[in-house]
Amino acid sequence: xITSSTTTTIGRPRDARTDRAILAASLELIAEVGIHDFxxxxxxxxxxxxKSAIYRRYRSKDELVGATVAALVSEIDVADTGDTREDxxxxxxxxxxxxxxxxxxxxxxxxxxxxxxxxxxxxxIREGFLTGRRDALREVLTRGIARGDLAADLDMELxxxxxGGPLFYRLLITGGPINRELAEGVADLVMRGxxxxxxxxxx
Amino acid sequence: xITSSTTTTIGRPRDARTDRAILAASLELIAEVGIHDFxxxxxxxxxxxxKSAIYRRYRSKDELVGATVAALVSEIDVADTGDTREDxxxxxxxxxxxxxxxxxxxxxxxxxxxxxxxxxxxxxIREGFLTGRRDALREVLTRGIARGDLAADLDMELxxxxxGGPLFYRLLITGGPINRELAEGVADLVMRGxxxxxxxxxx
Amino acid sequence: xITSSTTTTIGRPRDARTDRAILAASLELIAEVGIHDFxxxxxxxxxxxxKSAIYRRYRSKDELVGATVAALVSEIDVADTGDTREDxxxxxxxxxxxxxxxxxxxxxxxxxxxxxxxxxxxxxIREGFLTGRRDALREVLTRGIARGDLAADLDMELxxxxxGGPLFYRLLITGGPINRELAEGVADLVMRGxxxxxxxxxx
Amino acid sequence: xITSSTTTTIGRPRDARTDRAILAASLELIAEVGIHDFxxxxxxxxxxxxKSAIYRRYRSKDELVGATVAALVSEIDVADTGDTREDxxxxxxxxxxxxxxxxxxxxxxxxxxxxxxxxxxxxxIREGFLTGRRDALREVLTRGIARGDLAADLDMELxxxxxGGPLFYRLLITGGPINRELAEGVADLVMRGxxxxxxxxxx
DNA sequence: TAATAACCGAGACGGTACGTCTCGTCTTAGG
DNA sequence: CCTAAGACGAGACGTACCGTCTCGGTTATTA
Numbered sequence: 001x002i003t004s005s006t007t008t009t010i011g012r013p014r015d016a017r018t019d020r021a022i023l024a025a026s027l028e029l030i031a032e033v034g035i036h037d038f039x040x041x042x043x044x045x046x047x048x049x050x051k052s053a054i055y056r057r058y059r060s061k062d063e064l065v066g067a068t069v070a071a072l073v074s075e076i077d078v079a080d081t082g083d084t085r086e087d088x089x090x091x092x093x094x095x096x097x098x099x100x101x102x103x104x105x106x107x108x109x110x111x112x113x114x115x116x117x118x119x120x121x122x123x124x125i126r127e128g129f130l131t132g133r134r135d136a137l138r139e140v141l142t143r144g145i146a147r148g149d150l151a152a153d154l155d156m157e158l159x160x161x162x163x164g165g166p167l168f169y170r171l172l173i174t175g176g177p178i179n180r181e182l183a184e185g186v187a188d189l190v191m192r193g194x195x196x197x198x199x200x201x202x203x
Numbered sequence: 204x205i206t207s208s209t210t211t212t213i214g215r216p217r218d219a220r221t222d223r224a225i226l227a228a229s230l231e232l233i234a235e236v237g238i239h240d241f242x243x244x245x246x247x248x249x250x251x252x253x254k255s256a257i258y259r260r261y262r263s264k265d266e267l268v269g270a271t272v273a274a275l276v277s278e279i280d281v282a283d284t285g286d287t288r289e290d291x292x293x294x295x296x297x298x299x300x301x302x303x304x305x306x307x308x309x310x311x312x313x314x315x316x317x318x319x320x321x322x323x324x325x326x327x328i329r330e331g332f333l334t335g336r337r338d339a340l341r342e343v344l345t346r347g348i349a350r351g352d353l354a355a356d357l358d359m360e361l362x363x364x365x366x367g368g369p370l371f372y373r374l375l376i377t378g379g380p381i382n383r384e385l386a387e388g389v390a391d392l393v394m395r396g397x398x399x400x401x402x403x404x405x406x
Numbered sequence: 407x408i409t410s411s412t413t414t415t416i417g418r419p420r421d422a423r424t425d426r427a428i429l430a431a432s433l434e435l436i437a438e439v440g441i442h443d444f445x446x447x448x449x450x451x452x453x454x455x456x457k458s459a460i461y462r463r464y465r466s467k468d469e470l471v472g473a474t475v476a477a478l479v480s481e482i483d484v485a486d487t488g489d490t491r492e493d494x495x496x497x498x499x500x501x502x503x504x505x506x507x508x509x510x511x512x513x514x515x516x517x518x519x520x521x522x523x524x525x526x527x528x529x530x531i532r533e534g535f536l537t538g539r540r541d542a543l544r545e546v547l548t549r550g551i552a553r554g555d556l557a558a559d560l561d562m563e564l565x566x567x568x569x570g571g572p573l574f575y576r577l578l579i580t581g582g583p584i585n586r587e588l589a590e591g592v593a594d595l596v597m598r599g600x601x602x603x604x605x606x607x608x609x
Numbered sequence: 610x611i612t613s614s615t616t617t618t619i620g621r622p623r624d625a626r627t628d629r630a631i632l633a634a635s636l637e638l639i640a641e642v643g644i645h646d647f648x649x650x651x652x653x654x655x656x657x658x659x660k661s662a663i664y665r666r667y668r669s670k671d672e673l674v675g676a677t678v679a680a681l682v683s684e685i686d687v688a689d690t691g692d693t694r695e696d697x698x699x700x701x702x703x704x705x706x707x708x709x710x711x712x713x714x715x716x717x718x719x720x721x722x723x724x725x726x727x728x729x730x731x732x733x734i735r736e737g738f739l740t741g742r743r744d745a746l747r748e749v750l751t752r753g754i755a756r757g758d759l760a761a762d763l764d765m766e767l768x769x770x771x772x773g774g775p776l777f778y779r780l781l782i783t784g785g786p787i788n789r790e791l792a793e794g795v796a797d798l799v800m801r802g803x804x805x806x807x808x809x810x811x812x
Numbered sequence: 813t814a815a816t817a818a819c820c821g822a823g824a825c826g827g828t829a830c831g832t833c834t835c836g837t838c839t840t841a842g843g
Numbered sequence: 844c845c846t847a848a849g850a851c852g853a854g855a856c857g858t859a860c861c862g863t864c865t866c867g868g869t870t871a872t873t874a
Contacts, residue, residue, distance in 0.1 A: 040855075052824085109316050113238070161377065165372035170368075173333065175325075244834075264834095416841080417849030455851085528784075532782070568771055570778055570783075571775035571779075575777050620872075650861090662821075668862090
């Protein structure tokens with residue numbers, strides 16, 4: 001999406017209703033027919049908008065898809081229950097909920113393909129879908145270390161990938177179930193696998 | 204791919220050189236321009252072959268892509284060193300090697316997208332890239348359980364997803380490094396996280 | 407139009423029915439809706455043909471229009487009645503008939519505009535609509551000189567333009583009537599204006 | 610062009626500099642890129658004017674083109690040398706001069722096409738380019754008849770078309786030369802072809 | 813002086829045709 | 844029946860241009 005850096009509005013400003021109509025039509029259509037049968041002309045017709053209004057905002061179909069999906073990003077609230085495992089499970093359940101939603105689940109695989117050839121889309125997606133939750137998890141893990149629940153020398157990136165990887169693996173490739181059992185399974189695994197061994201030995 | 208059920212060859216037999224030329228051209232082009240700019244006409248031209256020769260062998264573009272990629276599958280040898288961790292690491296390193304190869308790495312994201320709308324492509328890919336290694340890992344884990352290195356009640360599917368997930372997660376989404384450190388990291392995590400607690404307590 | 411110079415037909419040959427369907431649809435549509443509302447997509451639909459089949463034959467809309475109109479060219483038969491005036495009138499009446507046809511009359515002005523920016527269209531039109539009749543008139547005038555009806559030193563190009571100009575002038579600009587009176591009028595004028603003065607004086 | 614019927618100017622009056630800037634830009638652009646690549650947006654940009662300022666003055670592109678070209682019309686002075694042929698030649702030379710100007714020559718063919726679908730443009734053009742000279746020629750011819758140089762029963766419309774037709778014929782269709790030779794050629798032809806035969810016989 | 817009305821530049825808007833592209837199929841002549 | 848070459852129908856793509864509309868603001872006349 002193109003965003004003006006200056007606030008100075010010269011000429012007729014973009015119509016916010018058009019903005020919304022385009023994204024709404026786009027989301028509806030993606031949900032209804034899937035990415036593969038998603039057509040720009042249909043978006044224009046559904047949104048009662050000229051194609052030019054779309055292409056003025058998004059340089060290409062992929063860009064529109066990216067923006068449409070990015071709009072689905074939901075807020076993440078980092079719980080702090082005092083229990084490291086519970087905090088991890090809470091965040092993982094949030095992710096499970098996101099990819100249980102049929103639209104997001106249907107859209108994700110297509111986005112993966114598009115990310116390769118559109119670096120800026122990749123950035124958008126990563127920031128919209130990953131960074132937030134990843135940062136939240138990092139915070140929780142760090143608190144877990146401080147609390148003595150987790151080893152101080154754990155490979156943080158690996159831990160985050162072990163938490164997030166299986167979910168996407170099932171979503172994109174194996175087709176395995178994405179549910180609370182998964183969320184708790186990886187949480188428990190991380191808790192056990194990265195447990196503070198010093199503490200254990202001390203005990 | 205279409206394979207004749209009868210061995211009886213009536214009329215002119217298919218030219219094996221044409222078979223090879225098509226797959227070779229296909230692989231070259233995918234590597235050069237990426238899946239997105241991969242065109243059937245280009246394959247025909249590069250292979251010095253008519254388009255009909257391609258469509259006689261593969262019903263669609265996706266099918267050709269699937270076959271091309273499937274041809275990249277390498278043999279998996281299930282080591283049995285007697286050491287569960289070493290066996291896991293060996294298999295994981297095999298996977299790391301596969302996705303370190305630029306072609307396979309470049310092709311995978313596109314395949315993920317295509318898998319959604321082409322169930323048979325999905326099956327081909329899963330069988331070509333996953334099943335073999337997954338079965339091998341399952342075998343190794345089962346031996347680990349028998350050997351008392353791993354808990355008898357471990358969630359096998361979860362364990363396999365924890366081993367495979369992070370690799371694909373980095374490949375497809377985060378862009379994180381895919382190397383021996385990752386292989387060993389997830390192996391160690393599984394070894395620790397799914398350790399046979401009975402044995403530990405006994406010790 | 408693109409015409410292969412070699413007779414060697416390799417690959418699937420152009421379908422002559424497609425050729426005809428395109429030109430027929432084009433002519434029908436021009437006649438029905440006029441040049442201004444003439445659309446390539448409509449031609450494709452009417453001809454039950456893909457747009458690519460059209461663009462394979464004609465590089466642009468202008469080119470198709472040109473070819474469509476060129477197909478309207480009618481045969482010119484150079485009469486030789488022995489009477490110079492009658493021969494001229496016969497040829498002029500042929501031209502009058504052509505531009506009395508509503509389709510040709512409606513199409514001509516648009517072609518004039520297109521001729522400026524499409525030299526090869528210009529050539530096509532000139533050859534299709536002018537050269538033949540012009541050559542025929544030249545022949546008749548030459549015979550008239552030989553016969554002593556016309557001055558030997560007449561400016562042939564001027565004579566031809568005086569014969570043809572008024573017709574196009576009325577067609578394209580003044581909107582004046584195009585009829586036998588005009589044909590006879592210019593014929594008589596040329597007969598009188600370019601009469602062999604030597605002969606007159608001799609008489 | 611829209612002209613207020615009331616002289617009462619309410620609100621801000623039109624800026625005369627804007628009027629001029631639009632016409633100037635329009636003329637420049639037509640001369641530079643030709644009618645076919647002439648865009649309203651370009652006019653606005655070149656004239657440093659909003660598109661609305663243009664459309665407030667001219668209802669359409671064709672209308673602007675018409676007005677731009679009409680501004681090129683030059684004054685016609687009907688000479689009265691006492692010599693019919695000289696008067697005709699003088700007027701014809703004026704026309705030759707007009708269409709020797711590259712801009713007018715380049716613009717005319719496009720106008721012909723536009724005239725068909727824009728009757729009021731047609732009127733503008735006819736009045737701007739034809740009526741004046743046609744009236745002048747008619748006057749000269751009428752004087753020629755009175756003077757006995759031309760036949761009283763000549764077909765005036767035909768005579769006028771024979772004078773004007775060849776020029777436009779060459780301009781629009783044949784591409785033949787437009788020069789004094791042409792002017793004199795048609796003048797002489799009309800003088801001879803429509804000569805007063807009564808007078809001749811009398812002589 | 814304030815209100816009103818039409819002007820101004822900039823640029824977004826809906827609409828629509830264009831010419832391009834690719835897919836998967838079909839049609840030749842020839843091996 | 845295979846092959847290469849390439850035409851075919853279908854239909855989405857992204858671009859271009861038109862003529863209209865909307866914004867914030869300006870410049871005159873009228874109240």
